[in-house]
Amino acid sequence: MDQNLPIEAAQRGSRQAQAVLLRELQEPWYRMCLGLLGDPEKARDATQETGLRFLKQLARFRGDSKLMTWSMGIAINVVRESRRSSKKAITDDGQIADGRPAPGDSPEQSASGREQRDLLRTILAELPERQREAVTLRFFEELSVEETAKAMNCAEGTIKATIHQALKSLKTRLTTRRPA
Amino acid sequence: MSELRKQLQAARDDYRSARYPGDLVADLLGKPEVAGRIGGLEDPEQPRRSRWRLMLAGITAAAALAAAIAVIALLHRPATLVPGRSETNEMAVRFSIPAAPEMPHGISVTPPHVDLSAAPARPEFPSIFGTL
Numbered sequence: 001m002d003q004n005l006p007i008e009a010a011q012r013g014s015r016q017a018q019a020v021l022l023r024e025l026q027e028p029w030y031r032m033c034l035g036l037l038g039d040p041e042k043a044r045d046a047t048q049e050t051g052l053r054f055l056k057q058l059a060r061f062r063g064d065s066k067l068m069t070w071s072m073g074i075a076i077n078v079v080r081e082s083r084r085s086s087k088k089a090i091t092d093d094g095q096i097a098d099g100r101p102a103p104g105d106s107p108e109q110s111a112s113g114r115e116q117r118d119l120l121r122t123i124l125a126e127l128p129e130r131q132r133e134a135v136t137l138r139f140f141e142e143l144s145v146e147e148t149a150k151a152m153n154c155a156e157g158t159i160k161a162t163i164h165q166a167l168k169s170l171k172t173r174l175t176t177r178r179p180a
Numbered sequence: 181m182s183e184l185r186k187q188l189q190a191a192r193d194d195y196r197s198a199r200y201p202g203d204l205v206a207d208l209l210g211k212p213e214v215a216g217r218i219g220g221l222e223d224p225e226q227p228r229r230s231r232w233r234l235m236l237a238g239i240t241a242a243a244a245l246a247a248a249i250a251v252i253a254l255l256h257r258p259a260t261l262v263p264g265r266s267e268t269n270e271m272a273v274r275f276s277i278p279a280a281p282e283m284p285h286g287i288s289v290t291p292p293h294v295d296l297s298a299a300p301a302r303p304e305f306p307s308i309f310g311t312l
Contacts, residue, residue, distance in 0.1 A: 015209055018209065019209060022205045022208065022209070023203075023204070023205055026203075026204035026205075027199060027200055030198060030199070030200035031195055031196060031198045034198050035195050035198075040201065044200070044201060047204065048204065051204050051208045055208070116190070117190055117194055120188075120190070121191065124191070135188075136195075139188050140192045140195040140196070142192075167184065170184060170187075170188075171184045174187060
């Protein structure tokens with residue numbers, strides 16, 4: 001992706017190039033913010049904040065990693081700050097405060113499929129923050145272990161261990177709470 | 181494929197279907213107050229325009245200074261100038277060559293005559309043998 005992006009022009013201040021980068025990255029940022037915050041409004045605010053910080057810090061990007069990976073690190077920090085400022089992502093009854101229209105919510109979608117998806121989403125939301133971040137980046141954004149480690153600013157070994165713990169926890173919870 | 185992997189794949193498809201509601205570019209770059217918040221965000225033409233503005237300001241300042249100096253010089257010019265006579269003529273050199281000094285009168289410049297033919301007697305030196 002990075003090869004085709006006008007990164008240097010954007011770093012020099014070209015608004016046109018910056019617009020290209022923002023359009024390329026807005027979806028991954030929003031998806032991740034929504035996946036981790038669970039609220040479309042907060043996810044939108046977090047995406048905008050990520051965009052602002054991205055433009056401010058872009059001159060410091062040295063190309064040690066992919067632009068996407070680097071920008072995901074910014075988004076992760078924004079999400080963490082957002083979660084710290086308000087711990088309302090999960091409602092009192094343990095359900096995700098998620099009002100987004102899931103594409104599977106169409107009438108033809110089977111009820112069991114919806115239930116399963118909702119169950120996984122609920123279980124994911126119950127995971128510790130770090131595990132959710134790692135699972136989101138590794139499995140949903142399909143970043144490599146190395147890229148996930150860079151985005152989360154930690155060692156690859158830590159990511160492997162975190163993901164192992166997360167998968168183990170998900171498996172256990174899915175087995176015990178699968179709807180009859 | 182394990183049950184968990186299937187679940188994760190379904191969750192990924194769901195996750196990836198989310199779309200940003202709007203246009204982030206318009207949300208960020210379209211608002212002047214937001215653009216102002218972004219420190220490094222500048223129009224690439226801005227430095228060139230600033231340079232030209234700076235040069236223009238410099239030229240204007242230099243011209244104003246030159247005009248001020250010219251006005252001051254005009255105001256401080258001597259007011260009593262004789263028409264048709266330039267200031268250069270007024271400053272013409274006014275000096276005269278002093279008279280040459282006069283030589284003294286009645287003084288002989290030649291020495292008196294002395295006869296050098298008669299040499300004086302040689303002085304006598306005491307003899308050491310005579311004194312012993």
